[in-house]
Amino acid sequence: MEPNTRILIIYSTFGEGHVQAANAIKQQFISQGIQQIYMLDLMAEAHPYWNAVTRYCYLTSSALCPSLYGLSYNWSNRLEPDRMFNRWLHSFGKRKLREVIRRVQPDAVIHTFPYLAAEQLGLEMASPLPTFTVITDYVLHSRWVHPNTKHYFVATESLKCELIGAGVNGKRISVTGIPIRAAFENSFQQEDLFGKYKLDPSKKYVLIVAGAFGVLAHVRKLAAAILEDTDYDLILVCGRNQRLANRMAAQYGSHSRIHIFGYVNQLEELMGLSSCMLTKAGGITLTEALSMALPVIVYRPLPGQEKGNADRLSEAGAIQIADHVREVTNRLNQLQQPYHLQRMLHAMKSLYKSEAARSVASEVLQFTYSYAHGNQAYPTLSERKAIQTHGYP
Structure with a gap:
């Protein structure tokens, strides 16, 4: 473990769950001796007006017109992860994220919400950061899947099987449960x-x-x-x-x-x-x-x-x-x-799987330690492009 390790956790306030998962993971890093944890509500920071409008629309539609929200959810779930619409969604906030990464210089980035800007940004970087995704539901949506994700943390074995069915290598998936407050x-x-x-x-x-x-x-x-x-x-x-x-x-x-x-x-x-x-x-x-x-x-x-x-x-x-x-x-x-x-x-x-937040933090630290000491090589830019085109190895 490196005490100077820096972790960036990207979340969203579209519902309390994503925030709580992010905070639970943060507290586990702190308990393991990692103090430099940076929390980023990327959409709110990068596009505050758009974030407020879409958040209001989400809450209103889910309360007053749930069938409309369901149609939108099901339509977007049918799209392949690498389709233009998903790439466009994941690109939101890339400029702001670039600034944050330059300032913070994190060793790893964790997403608890399916706006995977760090993964999308990594496709454009010669030396991208290891990125991790914590899926905070018990079912899979295509927006959680990105070819540049280093590792996934999921709730159940059945969800792992869904990810494998979406083309993700099973070695890139850990069944940890969903992080909750201690x-x-x-x-x-x-x-x-x-x-x-x-x-x-x-x-x-x-x-x-x-x-x-x-x-x-x-x-x-x-x-x-x-x-x-x-x-x-x-x-x-x-x-x-x-x-x-x-x-x-x-x-x-x-x-x-x-x-x-x-x-x-x-x-x-x-x-x-x-x-x-x-x-x-x-x-x-x-x-x-x-x-x-x-x-x-x-x-x-x-x-x-x-x-x-x-x-x-x-x-x-x-x-x-x-x-x-x-x-x-x-x-x-x-x-x-x-x-x-x-x-x-x-x-x-x-x-139920206990201590999910601890499991996520521990595995992320193991990955970042391996990268720092050259035990694992992150895919090159050409390899990541090949993954985007042909699927996971």
Whole structure:
């Protein structure tokens, strides 16, 4: 290990998951003695106006017109990774990235979002940097694939198989799991937390997480049905949707069985007090639930990567999907039966890989050490062009 190693982590604020994965990896580098970690929200830095517009469109379309977002996702997924559209997307921010690389002089670049500018820039450099991609979903989209990526870190063996099917050499893929904050893997005293949040330890709680931006559909209908048709109490996290929080407080503010929160920094504490979580199907959120063995019901997963995540984990028996409010309450009541609960917990345990962030950081350091000492040669420019044309060796 070289203590002067510099790492550049490129992320995006299109959803909280990519940021959290980047921060989890950063903390693991620091714990391993690497202090020079540089975080870059490339789109926000290079094109702040375009970043704000596209981010707004993403959040709006996923909330108000999910079918349109799903069509866009599926269309772009059918494109080959080296098609002009994907190359154009990956080229966003190259000029800014060039400036950052010149200033920071990193030994490696890690992407946690599928705008792979460092990989695209590497095709134009005589001596490119080793670039790594951490896929933060349980399904593959073509935008995650780039011929200049040195190594991929993925959640599951099935996702590794998808990458191999896309032409990536299996030696370039590590099944590490998805990086999450270390807090989710730490133990804590439930008794203290029940007191902190003024909750009753004799009750069973359903945690409804509307997402960081509060876009889970039909929250009020779900809350009413759960309170009426089950004996669970509710913990509702509204994220940054203050309008939702205000509406729910106005309707249920005096109700003894529902507890309303806005954005929560220490969500792991509320998860640790809950018997089940009702949430969106973001890759990070699902991984956090797996880490805590917290049963999950995904309500009406959004088309695109969230539906892919939900379908993949549901097929493995690790979560449940509900498309109707009545189905939610039926599944909640079903989870009170020991057989169904134990079957889900077993599937969750078999799927979850602990300490993913540590594994990613350790492997990146091993690669960079090998490059620094000449044990591995990065492909030449002509070799990388050949990879782009003919596929991976």
